[in-house]
Amino acid sequence: MSQKRRSSAVAKRQVQAPIFAALGDQTRLALVAKLCRRQPYSISQLTHGSKLTRQAITKHLRVLQSAGIVHSVRRGRESLFEFDPQPIEGIKEYLDFVSGQWDQALSRLKSFVEE
């Protein structure tokens, strides 16, 4: 089992709350947007061009890691960070599913009151 697959299995057991919380922050959203572009990034690369310190970026990355959205991989002496879309896709799929159920229920309501 690869590192990535094991991590997402762990993420599946977590509740959704940390994912929403992790994304409810401008800096972390910007980090995620950056990590989506090219994988993986080192802390130096993520700090470059940012007003934040290395320590601050590390702190935000930890929050993203605990939500299962970001994973770290070791390359030589460096830790690199990469984005894992699975937890977010999981939530999106779930919301789409509930949303679809409401579409069906409301269309039944529509024919019910309009007949």
Next chain:
Amino acid sequence: MTDRIEKRIELKAPVSRVWRALTDYREFGQWFRVKLDGPFKAGQVSRGHITYPGYEHLKWEAVVQKIEPERLFSFTWHPYAIDPKKDYSKETPTLVEFRLEKTAGGTLLLLTESGFDKIPSDRRAEAFRMNDGGWTEQMKNIESHVAKTS
């Protein structure tokens, strides 16, 4: 990223008609496909069972929050809590709100369901199995239909 679902639907019926369809437990049951034990009362648990074909063994349970005549009807529930053996009462429920507004052509219904950030992710997987089961069934129907007509 959002943790809520929002729907707007224009209904060609007066507000009073829509209100009755939402809050009369028998009428609600007809379009929602649930058989409820009794009328909705604010602050009280509403119980019944699903009548959606294939899911008749499932219980319906919600806590009615607000009944503000012809304006707002809301309840909390555990969306698609489909395992009859499991106790969902420890989980934070989601809030479903129906808001009505009078329009020139009838009624504007605004539906919101919020609070998904509190739902454990293993529940999501369960809801999928339900959905997936539906599709598997549909595929079988198509298969047998094709087999018969070919």
